[in-house]
Amino acid sequence: MFGFVLRRTGAGLLLVLVISFVTYLLLSLPDNDVARTLLGPDAPAELVEATNAELGVDRPVLAQYADWLSHAVRGDLGTSWFTSESVGTAIAARLPVTLSLMLGVTLLTALVAFALGVWAGVRRGAADRLVQVLGVLGYALPGFLVTLVIVLVFAVRLGWFPAIGYIPITDSVGGWLSTVTLPIVSLSIGAVAGTSQQVRSAVIEVLRQDYVRTLRSRGLPTRSILFKHVLRNASAPALTVLGMQFVGLLGGAVLVEQIFGLPGLGSMAVAYTTRGDIPVIMGLLMVTVAGVVLINLAVDVAIGVLNPKARRA
Amino acid sequence: MRRFLRNPLGVLSALVLLLVIGAALAAPLLTDVRPDAAALRDAFGAPTDGHPLGFDSAGRDIFARLVHGARNTLGGAVLALAVAVALGIPAGLIAGYAGRWFDAVAGWLVNLVMALPAMIVLLASRAVLGPTVWALMIILGVLAAPSFFRLVRGIVVNVRGELYLDAARVAGLPAWRIITRHVLTVVRAPIIIQLALVAGVALGLQAGLEFIGVGSSGSLPTWGAMLNEGFQYVQRAPRLMLWPGLALGLTSAALVLLAAALRDALEDRATDPKPVRKTIGVRPARLDGKPERAALLSVRSLAVSYRLPDGTEREVVHDVDLDVEPGRIVGLVGESGSGKTQTAFSILGILPEGGRVSGGSITINGPSGSTEVVGLSTRDWRKLRSTVVSYVPQEPMSNLDPSFTIGSQLIEPIRVATGVSRAAARQRALDLLRAVEIRDPERVLRSYPHQISGGMAQRVLIAAAMAGDPRLLIADEPTTALDVTVQAEILALLRRLQRERGLGVLLVTHNLGVVADLCDSVAVMRQGRVVEAGPVAEVLGAPRHDYTRSLVEAVLDELPLRESR
Numbered sequence: 121m122f123g124f125v126l127r128r129t130g131a132g133l134l135l136v137l138v139i140s141f142v143t144y145l146l147l148s149l150p151d152n153d154v155a156r157t158l159l160g161p162d163a164p165a166e167l168v169e170a171t172n173a174e175l176g177v178d179r180p181v182l183a184q185y186a187d188w189l190s191h192a193v194r195g196d197l198g199t200s201w202f203t204s205e206s207v208g209t210a211i212a213a214r215l216p217v218t219l220s221l222m223l224g225v226t227l228l229t230a231l232v233a234f235a236l237g238v239w240a241g242v243r244r245g246a247a248d249r250l251v252q253v254l255g256v257l258g259y260a261l262p263g264f265l266v267t268l269v270i271v272l273v274f275a276v277r278l279g280w281f282p283a284i285g286y287i288p289i290t291d292s293v294g295g296w297l298s299t300v301t302l303p304i305v306s307l308s309i310g311a312v313a314g315t316s317q318q319v320r321s322a323v324i325e326v327l328r329q330d331y332v333r334t335l336r337s338r339g340l341p342t343r344s345i346l347f348k349h350v351l352r353n354a355s356a357p358a359l360t361v362l363g364m365q366f367v368g369l370l371g372g373a374v375l376v377e378q379i380f381g382l383p384g385l386g387s388m389a390v391a392y393t394t395r396g397d398i399p400v401i402m403g404l405l406m407v408t409v410a411g412v413v414l415i416n417l418a419v420d421v422a423i424g425v426l427n428p429k430a431r432r433a
Numbered sequence: 434m435r436r437f438l439r440n441p442l443g444v445l446s447a448l449v450l451l452l453v454i455g456a457a458l459a460a461p462l463l464t465d466v467r468p469d470a471a472a473l474r475d476a477f478g479a480p481t482d483g484h485p486l487g488f489d490s491a492g493r494d495i496f497a498r499l500v501h502g503a504r505n506t507l508g509g510a511v512l513a514l515a516v517a518v519a520l521g522i523p524a525g526l527i528a529g530y531a532g533r534w535f536d537a538v539a540g541w542l543v544n545l546v547m548a549l550p551a552m553i554v555l556l557a558s559r560a561v562l563g564p565t566v567w568a569l570m571i572i573l574g575v576l577a578a579p580s581f582f583r584l585v586r587g588i589v590v591n592v593r594g595e596l597y598l599d600a601a602r603v604a605g606l607p608a609w610r611i612i613t614r615h616v617l618t619v620v621r622a623p624i625i626i627q628l629a630l631v632a633g634v635a636l637g638l639q640a641g642l643e644f645i646g647v648g649s650s651g652s653l654p655t656w657g658a659m660l661n662e663g664f665q666y667v668q669r670a671p672r673l674m675l676w677p678g679l680a681l682g683l684t685s686a687a688l689v690l691l692a693a694a695l696r697d698a699l700e701d702r703a704t705d706p707k708p709v710r711k712t713i714g715v716r717p718a719r720l721d722g723k724p725e726r727a728a729l730l731s732v733r734s735l736a737v738s739y740r741l742p743d744g745t746e747r748e749v750v751h752d753v754d755l756d757v758e759p760g761r762i763v764g765l766v767g768e769s770g771s772g773k774t775q776t777a778f779s780i781l782g783i784l785p786e787g788g789r790v791s792g793g794s795i796t797i798n799g800p801s802g803s804t805e806v807v808g809l810s811t812r813d814w815r816k817l818r819s820t821v822v823s824y825v826p827q828e829p830m831s832n833l834d835p836s837f838t839i840g841s842q843l844i845e846p847i848r849v850a851t852g853v854s855r856a857a858a859r860q861r862a863l864d865l866l867r868a869v870e871i872r873d874p875e876r877v878l879r880s881y882p883h884q885i886s887g888g889m890a891q892r893v894l895i896a897a898a899m900a901g902d903p904r905l906l907i908a909d910e911p912t913t914a915l916d917v918t919v920q921a922e923i924l925a926l927l928r929r930l931q932r933e934r935g936l937g938v939l940l941v942t943h944n945l946g947v948v949a950d951l952c953d954s955v956a957v958m959r960q961g962r963v964v965e966a967g968p969v970a971e972v973l974g975a976p977r978h979d980y981t982r983s984l985v986e987a988v989l990d991e992l993p994l995r996e997s998r
Contacts, residue, residue, distance in 0.1 A: 135544070135545060135548055138545060139545060139548065139549065143557070147557065147560075147561055256689060256690065256693055257686070259633075259689055260633065260685055260686040260688070260690065261682055261685055262636070262637030262640060262641065262681060262682070262685050263637065263641075264637075264640075264641050264644060265637075265640075265660075265678055265681055265682055265685075268660065268664065268674060268678065269678075271667070272667065272671055272674070276667055276668065276671065283667075327786075328785075328786075329831065330826060330828060330831040330832045331831065331832050331833055331834045331835075333778075333783050333785070333826075333832075334824065334826050334832040334833075334894070335834070336783050336818075337781050337783050337818055337819075337823070338818060338819050338823075338824075338845075338846035338849070338850075338897065338898075338900065338901075339815045339816070339817075339818030339819035339820070339846065339849055339850060339901065340815075340845065340846060340849055341815065341849070342811065344845075344849075349834050349836075349837070352836050352837075353834065353835070353836050364547075367547070367548070367549075367550050367551070368551075370550035370552060370553060371550055371551050371552030371553070371638070371641075372552075374552045374553070374556070374641075374645070375552075375641050375645060378644075378645045379664070386552075389552075389553055389556045390556065390645050390647060392560075393556040393557060393559050393560040393647060394559075394560075394646075394647060395560075396560045396561075397560070398560065398561075401556070401557045401560050402557075404553060404557075405553055405554070405557055408550050408553050409548055409549065409550070412548045412550060413548060416548070426836060427835065427836050428835070428836065428883070429835055429883050
């Protein structure tokens, strides 16, 4: 098990490294006269040159990358071109918002998707068809459109939740809940649609296995067979899909944070990209990619724990 | 195609898509109002003649913006789709067909791209490239290419192993001919389905980018931009969001529903069987004129039926009579499909989904007297299993749960059957493993199924069957899946346990040698019926039925062969 985790961690680190290199090259491609943009067209040429030198953008790209990397591994992601704020600090300030969103979505999705999937897979018939129709609908509609409808109904028409704004959990738990409930629910709909289908087919597949029949012949209670044996064997493929949803959820978070005015990484990405603040964009990309790699690692480890055979792979 | 036309949802989706595409193409013909012609006095104006949907916040005609927006919105999605297809499909074909280094490199790149959050990458690209929606759509295409790559590669790898490809290769066809002629026909249907799905995703992402205002610059009309403008006035005029929202929602839904309908039509998926009406009962057993019922297991006029997709039932086991006395071994022989396993499953109450006992009577004699098990409740069934009747399956590996250790799979049924503590159950599990002649029971207890051999696994399953000290053992071809040397050991073990514990055994097998070796009496099944039954010496020595005779002769034919080996 230890070797398995080590191998996966190594592969993940390599992936992050390669992505950082390629993105750095691509982000540096256009001959971006940063200082000119910063200082305006009237600034004297000497000042522009001095500023470019100060920012380090006059050096060869490879040297810039080596410099960036040597700082990044020590946790220093550089400084914003426009606000001269530390990229790491700026991200750290907004990370909790997005993280709490993601955590809420993952928990809600796992709970609802497993309940629906097991229900459909065990009961079949009408329950099954209902879950499948819900799945197609949840998949068919673009997430942000569903979010807009939710805002329109629950915030604008019914006024149950604020349409916009964020209250940190440290200020007020109730206030926090009122600001994150709608975002979490809107993000979960698509994820539930995808994951519940996977849980359903995995449960049906496991129920057909020989060992389930043999367990029944041993006189085990149906509940124990279902919740111990079927659920454990069905959860590996379901977890894989849940992990894959995470990448899509990050994109969804960008839109949802924008709609609800949440000060998270997503709205930060929108704000800084329109200005072309490359160090911030680079930092954001690396943090999100690292998040994706971490989630995939966690899923791999969880599957390894659940399914002893997978540890050898 | 005809299948597809029968699906109303699919046809409706196709019509919606055709309508939207038609409107996008014919936009200049549908309205002569320019989409960016603004007149502030018309702002938030209601529909008037020539302006069927009214005006937006800047006094621009909503209908004109909607149909012109369709061009930009759909155009963006089509561009992304084209890039994804152009990259993903050829790469998938080559990686799947040729494999080797290309497959390895492409596979690694695909993993890399799939770790990238599309939305963040698009935002970053926007920072570098500026507000050009078409460039962003090309990047989205690159990000979507892995879904085509993985789909095509997976199918091609499967197809490559098929015989007709080998034949084509032997016939000397060049690789590109093989790919275009054989491989492309197989991947066509899944690609069409994937096209519709990815188009839906691309549409959603494109509209999302436009919605947060990072896609295009200026007043290029798109559905996403219209939604954004509408959202800014959500309190004042929510209806501004209605038309672009409806257009986007309907188009996306139509794409996914079209994909689902195409999948049903192209992949020929079986529809769920209609449920059988509950009123169908169990035909009672005919008992008159039949021998006295045996003291341990007695089956009379057993019928087993399976549900068919059209809602009717088909009987696969007809009028089977069978008796097992305590301490006796009865063989149930027949070729595969003769109904012998269905009979065994009926006795254990573990027929698969869709199957049921549709007639007859099965009585099993436990410590608390004789029980009729046909129509027994799940709860009462559970009390009988393991403590009275027990099961040894055919294929040892697939009958152990791969996720749990042998120990937990032994201890669980012991505790259910006897209600003892975990420690006592563990002790009993060790004793049982010793009883089935496993040398290192402590190690086996800690092992997972994939860590032990097939013969060992079958011993474990036999031990598990003994967990509740049963009186009747149903063994379904217990040696068929094992090596010849292991077969003899397992049979010897079964015989020893049977003698020591005085078990009655119903041994399902297709091997007459095993029957002659082990059984006291035998029943021969063919096409769901018992054609001959009686003491082994009688049935095998002087078979009355032609089928039994042919079975016996087949074994005799084999004998000299075996000796000469």
